[in-house]
Amino acid sequence: MINKIDKDQTRFRKIVRGKIREDLKKYISHGEMIARKGRNIVSIPMPQIEIPHFKYDHRQTGGVGQGEGDQGTPIGSEDGDGGPGEAGDAPGQHILEVDITLEELAKILGEELELPNIEPRGTKNIQAERDKYSSIRRSGPESLRHFKRTYRAALRRQITAGLYDPKRPMVLPIREDRRYRSWRTIAKPQSNAVIIYMMDVSGSMGGEQKEIVRIEAFWIDTWLRSQYKNLTTRYIVHDAAAHEVDEETFFKIRESGGTRISSAYSLCKKIIDAKFDPTEWNIYPFHFSDGDNWGSDDTERCVKILGEDLFPIVNMFCYGQVRSAYGSGKFIKDLQEHFEDEEALTTSEIESKDGIMDSIKTFLGKGK
Amino acid sequence: MNLSDRLRAERDPIRQYAIDYGLDFFEVIFEEVDFDQMNEIASYGGFPTRYPHWRFGMQYEEMSKGYAYGLHKIYEMVINNDPSYAYLLKSNQVVDQKIVMAHVYGHSDFFKNNMWFSKTNRKMMDDMANHGMRVRRYMDRHGVETVEDFIDACLSIDNLIDPHAPFIRRQGSTAEQPPSDHERETEHEITRLKSSDYMDRYINPPEFLQSQRESAVKKQEAEQHFPVEPQRDIMQFLLDYAPLSRWQRDVLGILREEAYYFAPQGQTKIMNEGWASYWHSKIMTTKALEPDELIDYADHHSGTLGSSPGSLNPYKLGIELFKDIEDRWNKGKFGPDYDRCDDIAEKKTWDKNLGLGREKIFEVRRIYNDVSFIDTYLTPEFCVDHKMFTYEFDPHTRQYYIDERKFDMVKQKLLFQLTNFGQPFIDVTDGNYLNRGELYLAHQHEGADMRIDYAKAVLVNVERIWQRPANLETVVDGQKKLFSYDGKEHNEKNLA
Numbered sequence: 032m033i034n035k036i037d038k039d040q041t042r043f044r045k046i047v048r049g050k051i052r053e054d055l056k057k058y059i060s061h062g063e064m065i066a067r068k069g070r071n072i073v074s075i076p077m078p079q080i081e082i083p084h085f086k087y088d089h090r091q092t093g094g095v096g097q098g099e100g101d102q103g104t105p106i107g108s109e110d111g112d113g114g115p116g117e118a119g120d121a122p123g124q125h126i127l128e129v130d131i132t133l134e135e136l137a138k139i140l141g142e143e144l145e146l147p148n149i150e151p152r153g154t155k156n157i158q159a160e161r162d163k164y165s166s167i168r169r170s171g172p173e174s175l176r177h178f179k180r181t182y183r184a185a186l187r188r189q190i191t192a193g194l195y196d197p198k199r200p201m202v203l204p205i206r207e208d209r210r211y212r213s214w215r216t217i218a219k220p221q222s223n224a225v226i227i228y229m230m231d232v233s234g235s236m237g238g239e240q241k242e243i244v245r246i247e248a249f250w251i252d253t254w255l256r257s258q259y260k261n262l263t264t265r266y267i268v269h270d271a272a273a274h275e276v277d278e279e280t281f282f283k284i285r286e287s288g289g290t291r292i293s294s295a296y297s298l299c300k301k302i303i304d305a306k307f308d309p310t311e312w313n314i315y316p317f318h319f320s321d322g323d324n325w326g327s328d329d330t331e332r333c334v335k336i337l338g339e340d341l342f343p344i345v346n347m348f349c350y351g352q353v354r355s356a357y358g359s360g361k362f363i364k365d366l367q368e369h370f371e372d373e374e375a376l377t378t379s380e381i382e383s384k385d386g387i388m389d390s391i392k393t394f395l396g397k398g399k
Numbered sequence: 400m401n402l403s404d405r406l407r408a409e410r411d412p413i414r415q416y417a418i419d420y421g422l423d424f425f426e427v428i429f430e431e432v433d434f435d436q437m438n439e440i441a442s443y444g445g446f447p448t449r450y451p452h453w454r455f456g457m458q459y460e461e462m463s464k465g466y467a468y469g470l471h472k473i474y475e476m477v478i479n480n481d482p483s484y485a486y487l488l489k490s491n492q493v494v495d496q497k498i499v500m501a502h503v504y505g506h507s508d509f510f511k512n513n514m515w516f517s518k519t520n521r522k523m524m525d526d527m528a529n530h531g532m533r534v535r536r537y538m539d540r541h542g543v544e545t546v547e548d549f550i551d552a553c554l555s556i557d558n559l560i561d562p563h564a565p566f567i568r569r570q571g572s573t574a575e576q577p578p579s580d581h582e583r584e585t586e587h588e589i590t591r592l593k594s595s596d597y598m599d600r601y602i603n604p605p606e607f608l609q610s611q612r613e614s615a616v617k618k619q620e621a622e623q624h625f626p627v628e629p630q631r632d633i634m635q636f637l638l639d640y641a642p643l644s645r646w647q648r649d650v651l652g653i654l655r656e657e658a659y660y661f662a663p664q665g666q667t668k669i670m671n672e673g674w675a676s677y678w679h680s681k682i683m684t685t686k687a688l689e690p691d692e693l694i695d696y697a698d699h700h701s702g703t704l705g706s707s708p709g710s711l712n713p714y715k716l717g718i719e720l721f722k723d724i725e726d727r728w729n730k731g732k733f734g735p736d737y738d739r740c741d742d743i744a745e746k747k748t749w750d751k752n753l754g755l756g757r758e759k760i761f762e763v764r765r766i767y768n769d770v771s772f773i774d775t776y777l778t779p780e781f782c783v784d785h786k787m788f789t790y791e792f793d794p795h796t797r798q799y800y801i802d803e804r805k806f807d808m809v810k811q812k813l814l815f816q817l818t819n820f821g822q823p824f825i826d827v828t829d830g831n832y833l834n835r836g837e838l839y840l841a842h843q844h845e846g847a848d849m850r851i852d853y854a855k856a857v858l859v860n861v862e863r864i865w866q867r868p869a870n871l872e873t874v875v876d877g878q879k880k881l882f883s884y885d886g887k888e889h890n891e892k893n894l895a
Contacts, residue, residue, distance in 0.1 A: 036443075043457045082554045083555050083853045084558050085559070087822065087823055093799070093812060094789070096788055097710070097711050105798045106801060127461070128464070
């Protein structure tokens with residue numbers, strides 16, 4: 032039996048991708064909908080794509096069942112795992128879990144937000160060499176003889192030499208006509224990138240703010256992962272002092288206390304110096320905070336670290352300021368004042384979950 | 400792949416048992432497939448070749464996932480065709496295969512002998528493949544998306560057929576034509592009786608002539624109404640009158656044909672599964688089962704017939720009803736004497752030793768469908784024995800709850816669930832609504848409202864096919880309403 036289902040499945044997938052694209056904003060602002068499944072696959076819930084029919088409202092018709100129970104015994108809820116009898120008549124019951132690779136998701140994201148591809152900084156590419164049989168030579172082992180090209184060469188020679196008779200189309204390759212497949216060495220640029228996430232976990236950053244950071248980090252990861260083969264992530268949390276933590280802690284930790292942003296920046300600098308040689312790595316520090324720094328002294332210090340130590344070595348420094356009820360939100364203005372024309376700095380203010388999409392576009396829209 | 404020798408050795412005796420029991424089936428061709436092929440075939444509704452459509456891909460993906468997670472497994476798949484084709488899952492145990500084979504012979508017998516299947520196309524396997532080829536050709540010519548979109552629109556109305564239509568003989572097969580303007584204007588001649596002038600006033604009284612004239616006008620208006628009678632087969636109506644291009648007409652025709660082919664399976668779900676289960680259980684337990692297979696058999700059998708709390712399993716309901724009928728007719732528990740008997744004890748032990756049971760169930764499988772089956776054979780005793788109940792929805796708790804166990808209510812609900820596949824009755828009543836060529840569909844409201852969100856989505860598709868505004872008359876919360884879609888926007892208004 033021939034596998035015809037593949038075509039239909041491909042069509043279905045295409046429709047699904049179209050749906051994701053349509054609802055991308057919803058998926059971006061509700062990051063919790065997307066579940067990580069293994070290394071490269073995420074699963075996205077979407078309402079079943081259904082062909083509509085005229086039908087009854089099952090809630091009005093009720094039905095017949097079988098089993099124990101007194102009058103009034105509940106037997107199923109509207110949006111539970113199938114109502115009784117004809118399961119799945121209520122809205123939103125049929126949820127389709129669609130598996131999609133991160134690359135595909137990144138592609139959709141890229142196309143929808145019109146993100147430019149990143150051009151890795153030239154000298155930082157590690158050259159990897161690879162041989163590919165895509166070339167032709169006049170000598171070689173018989174086992175690699177390219178029959179078509181040999182024939183073409185023979186035909187050309189005979190036509191130019193006037194030896195070709197269309198009435199008796201006979202082509203006789205001689206020694207010189209022979210062509211052999213051969214290799215070509217391709218230098219493949221391989222670029223490494225590191226994202227260093229920094230987050231303010233002082234008392235004024237609440238659950239909602241962290242959720243925004245988490246969602247945004249997921250999409251940034253997804254996009255940069257599609258751009259760099261080799262992506263490493265590091266996480267720093269800070270209040271008045273900064274610590275490097277693992278991913279889980281990063282998103283879960285609850286701290287309180289004051290905010291000294293410079294602590295995070297100097298730790299970031301330290302990590303880069305220790306592990307990530309700027310000539311080999313593309314470096315992306317992302318800092319999220321509510322913008323409530325402690326005193327102008329510290330802000331001065333931040334500006335100094337940024338300007339002198341970080342900007343020269345990073346691809347891009349992104350600062351995302353999450354709106355919080357307690358924060359003053361002054362830090363973003365300070366940064367913008369000090370670095371008006373700084374190419375390496377990108378800032379974005381995220382007011383709510385709905386702002387995540389625009390913020391991602393701001394950060395990644397530069398193609399750096 | 401065809402049957403392996405080992406399974407052939409199992410099949411032959413089962414086939415013979417089935418014949419000995421009086422089953423009269425189409426020849427069944429069994430094929431062994433692996434789970435992936437099974438999922439594929441099942442996604443195509445049992446047919447190896449059909450027209451391309453994304454929903455088959457969706458079904459396949461769902462099924463593959465369900466199988467991978469161990470949520471469900473398809474044991475058997477048989478299609479109504481002569482010969483019948485049936486698929487066996489290769490990885491199943493031999494005892495499973497034996498059950499499935501016996502089950503399939505039951506289905507095939509039902510396909511062949513139940514009258515509701517008598518008008519179905521028995522060469523559907525070939526025709527499905529032809530349909531596929533035609534649709535593929537249209538896709539090559541007009542683009543996959545164009546054709547697929549149109550298929551989507553047609554599928555959206557593929558329940559708007561008249562399942563009884565194949566049994567009705569209609570005079571003249573040509574479609575009626577919309578009335579021409581010429582026809583509209585013809586004078587209404589009223590026959591006068593012959594009379595001399597002076598008698599005319601008495602023989603042909605003017606008042607009478609006037610009323611005659613009026614009723615003639617009415618009659619003519621009725622005749623000019625288009626369609627003359629409300630038409631349930633809306634797919635046919637669209638096929639006849641919608642301004643479709645040739646390929647669109649063909650696609651709509653194909654989908655209509657397939658809808659009619661599948662309709663009897665929806666009409667006889669309980670009976671069909673009940674009948675097949677009855678026979679697999681009969682053949683296995685009395686003939687084919689080896690002692691060491693007993694546990695596996697019991698496991699499989701109970702799995703098929705088990706019902707999750709609250710829901711109704713058609714296999715279970717069907718087999719139990721058939722058994723009940725057989726028992727009643729064996730013991731003579733029917734007819735006026737039995738009905739008139741008031742003594743419960745006597746009724747329980749009633750046994751006239753008639754032995755008519757087997758004969759009766761063969762008759763039942765020949766002439767009934769689910770609706771008449773339940774209507775005729777569901778008894779109060781059965782209802783109690785099988786703990787049947789009705790349920791309702793409580794909008795406050797957003798839950799379904801058990802409502803009552805009264806026989807009349809259970810029966811009424813069940814019949815409602817089964818009538819017209821549990822779908823609303825909708826007719827096209829006017830193909831020239833407002834004299835603007837709009838389509839007017841009317842829902843016969845029978846106590847339950849329709850899902851309006853779905854209805855609106857369907858109207859969009861109807862408009863696409865009819866290519867003029869589509870209207871639907873229905874009732875929402877006791878208020879008669881008209882929903883319309885004119886190709887751009889939805890409208891709704893209350894009707895008197």
